[in-house]
Amino acid sequence: MSTRPSAHSSGLARFNAWPPDLAEAALLECCGSHRWAHRMAAHRPYPDLETLLAASDEAGYDLAPADLTEALAAECAPCLHHDAPRAAHLALRAAHAAYESRFGHAFVICLDGLHPSQHVNQVLAAIRTRLAHEPDEERSLTAEEMRRLARGRIIELVTEAGLAPGPFPPVAYDPR
Structure with a gap:
């Protein structure tokens, strides 16, 4: 930045x-x-x-x-710009729900340095990867x-x- x-x-x-x-x-x-x-x-x-x-x-x-x-309780899941396709909003909502269900807190990721057009793909890929983590590993990454x-x-x-x-x-x- x-x-x-x-x-x-x-x-x-x-x-x-x-x-x-x-x-x-x-x-x-x-x-x-x-x-x-x-x-x-x-x-x-x-x-x-x-x-x-x-x-x-x-x-x-x-x-x-x-x-x-x-x-983490003070964090909200990252959201998309209003002009993002509805399907992207739905996919992110489902991914965040799966993450919160598994780990008990909001998914957090720093997107500094990425163009907003990359945010959706980056967040979805990160959630998919991080859902496979063990809780201790994920807590450290979080x-x-x-x-x-x-x-x-x-x-x-x-x-x-x-x-x-x-x-x-x-x-x-x-x-x-």
Whole structure:
């Protein structure tokens, strides 16, 4: 994901200046674990985006199983653009239902770097592959996807914070 460094710098400065409760609320939109969001907000200020992203990764690796469960409960299955064919919507709905039935949580995947026209095929192929995983293997992969999603959402948050007027966080970014 490529954005202007100045947008990151000014956005990071604003993010660092937000009151703790607002920063934590914005971070909960990046990862639905309260423990993760609290830790990330409490460790401000971050000197640069790379440090913020490294802290996000570290906090993600430290999530206890209950924290990951909480974060997954906040996730929605990725959706398609409204102009996608009805058959694609139905196929994804059925695949997500099968996944949730097998693993007990929403399917998560980071689609950063992929053109939207590739999303349907990528999600369907990933669900098919991941349905064959053992629960422990899938939980590990899901945790990695959550870390990747959090990174992309933080980049968006910090970029939008640099462009948003006023001292408050922007409207929550939701790539789903």
